[in-house]
Amino acid sequence: MSTVATVAEASHHLEPLISDLGLILMTAGIAVLIFKKLKQPLVLGYLIAGFLAGTHFDFFPSVSDVKSVEVWAEIGVIFLLFSLGLEFSFKKLMKVGGTASINAMTQIITMVIVGYLVGQWMGWRQMDSIFLGVILSISSTTIILKTFDELGVKSQKFAGIVIGSLIVQDIVAILMMVLLSTVAASQQFSGMELLQSVLKLAFFLTAWFVGGIFFIPTLLKKAKPLLTDEMMLIISLALCLMMVILAANVGFSPALGAFIMGSIIAETTQAEHIEHLVKPVKDLFAAVFFVSVGMLIDPTTLYTHAWPVAILTLVVIFGQSISSIIGALISGQPLKQSIQIGMTLAQIGEFSFIIATLGMSLNVTSDFLYPIVVAVSAVTTFTTPFMVKMAVPFSEYLEKKLPRRWVKRIARYSANAQAIRSVSTWQIVLRAYMSQIIIHTIIITAIILLSSKYLLPLVENYKFGNPIAALITIIIIAPFLWALALRRVAVKEVEILFKERKYRGPIMMMIFFRMGLALFYIGFLLNIFFSPIIAFFALVTAVAIYFFYPKQLHRQYHKIESHFLKNLNTRDEVSIKRRYASLTPWDGHMTTFQIAKESNIAGKTLEELRIREEMGINIAFIKRGEIMVKIPTKNERLFPGDEICVIGSDAQVKEFDNYLHQHEFDPPKNVKKAEIVLQQLELKRDEFVGKSISQSKIRERTNGMVVGIERGGKRLLNPESNLILEKDDVLWVVGDKKRLNQFFKE
CATH class of the missing domain: 1.20.1530.20 (Na+/H+ antiporter like fold)
Structure with missing residues (x-):
């Protein structure tokens, strides 16, 4: 009898929950059908369904709980x-x-x-x-x-x-x-x-x-x-x-x-x-x-x-x-x-x-x-x-009503804001060091806090509990301490900056700061598990061991980092493989190369380079920053820093690799780097009107390249050199910032 009573009591308590859920889903279902028919957002239908099923609407069954x-x-x-x-x-x-x-x-x-x-x-x-x-x-x-x-x-x-x-x-x-x-x-x-x-x-x-x-x-x-x-x-x-x-x-x-x-x-x-x-x-x-x-x-x-x-x-x-x-x-x-x-x-x-x-x-x-x-x-x-x-x-109406000079200023500001600018070497180094410090600091701190909260209470009542817990924690964080203190990042950029006297001091300060931070975390850990005096001697011992096995720590950290990066990038790699799997020939494979900053093939179209005709290489895609150019056409140009994925046999890929190295040159020393920007040029001068792009000598005078033309509200990308220029054309020119500014002032 007691079991039957318990079941009856449970069903009595369960009934409002089931009836209320049934009422909610029924009204939601009706609202979905109506709003789908009216082509209105379903969220709005759910809100109205809730209003009907709520306690504030008396002409419809209401929820009880x-x-x-x-x-x-x-x-x-x-x-x-x-x-x-x-x-x-x-x-x-x-x-x-x-x-x-x-x-x-x-x-x-x-x-x-x-x-x-x-x-x-x-x-x-x-x-x-x-x-x-x-x-x-x-x-x-x-x-x-x-x-x-x-x-x-x-x-x-x-x-x-x-x-x-x-x-x-x-x-x-x-x-x-x-x-x-x-x-x-x-x-x-x-x-x-x-x-x-x-x-x-x-x-x-x-x-x-x-x-x-x-x-x-x-x-x-x-x-x-x-x-x-x-x-x-x-x-x-x-x-x-x-x-x-x-x-x-x-x-x-x-x-x-x-x-x-x-x-x-x-x-x-x-x-x-x-x-x-x-x-x-x-x-x-x-x-x-x-x-x-x-x-x-x-x-x-x-x-x-x-x-x-x-x-x-x-x-x-x-x-x-x-x-x-x-x-x-x-x-x-x-x-x-x-x-x-x-x-x-x-x-x-x-x-x-x-x-x-x-x-x-x-x-x-x-x-x-x-x-x-x-x-x-x-x-x-x-x-x-x-x-x-x-x-x-509304935007077209606003463009007509706003003063012409405002519209031009907005357009020019937009062009300048989207200009291609290089990132300085110092910014690259600073970003790499800050990333290294922040990420490893958080990882080490998290491991120490977890150890002190969950591992230490388990062993602190035993004779050698604290030393064992401290040793386990140090072993776990050792690779990250090594990476925080000694791992080299942005190696090429640091070597370049170290040649200049003004950057040596800041770089050495960042290196010593990383080492000091690693020592602080070792002391912080040992202070949790031991008294300050014992922690000091343990710190000296830990540092000695820490510097005694750098290769083993490097190997262990590299294994951890590789595993993390593999997990992080696997989805992207799989999606790329799926996307281009049908492109891969039976006797070929896909390899990625980067166009060097010093390469003299940069700026040329694929048609001009004749890569496919000369070496039998096919380009599957070009990755340019955040942009992925899939199956590029013959008119696509290569730019410094582009990552290109090529398809070919081992011999073809090797030949292409040699080809890239042959077309790289060493930049002259003691020459300031030019800042490459994208700017607009509105044709108002008669000297350009009626001439082709090649005849106008814009490329020679600006050391740049015309990459687009706006004419009558239409845009033409990568115009041919024989295209005739007309009055009021807006040219998009990529080139040296100083040369472009000088050209605009003429």
């Missing part, structure tokens, strides 16, 4: 962020470049300030205003990507910059969630606490990323033959929830842990497969999350705060657009693309909901903020497709 729905919603946030992480990778962030970063940061900083000031102007509390500023600063990745798919503009250049900006915004949103939690806990702005939070976040992000990339791809690769789709899904979700628990224990939000684990798995070769497996789970719980957001919409609150909703909607549409346009212009984008970027980012979405939810869970925001944010998001979701469509006509 709101608390259980909140639990489902928290799970939905975790899987939503995990899925966003799978679509994001840290290498993508590195490739985003300055344009998207400048645009995103300009928009975020501007909107945080504007949102805070608007909140204060409306008489809201300070904490409401702070959260409002952050909420209004983040655009919606989901809505924008959906709009791009529907309008078919994802391949356009502005869309790539928008997606890059969204990546930066997502990272900054995670950071701001951590900072908001700190501010909410202390109820005041403390510069030191905020700095500590930022440093803590940077430390754990780096440690988690390095550790995750080192272990997780290897785990998935080793287990791949044993894993079915079901097991792969379970392991992926287990890894996600493990990182969620870890993030929560450290003091961060669970959403951050889910996002980090998603971004780590995004670097593995199974990323696309895992993303495909997780998608149904994500869609299910994301629907529950957005429906739960809609349940909080209170018509009475919206009616009472109709004016704030209207004001904030206008603030989002105009504020986001204008700040993004300014950011894009500052980063050097043309006027048309800047307007397209700005008008696309004019909405708020899923991260705004998550941040608003954070404010409610911390009990620091007012009840009216959440439904107002949802209402503003709903309106701006509707307006997004129209804003994207209107961007081009």
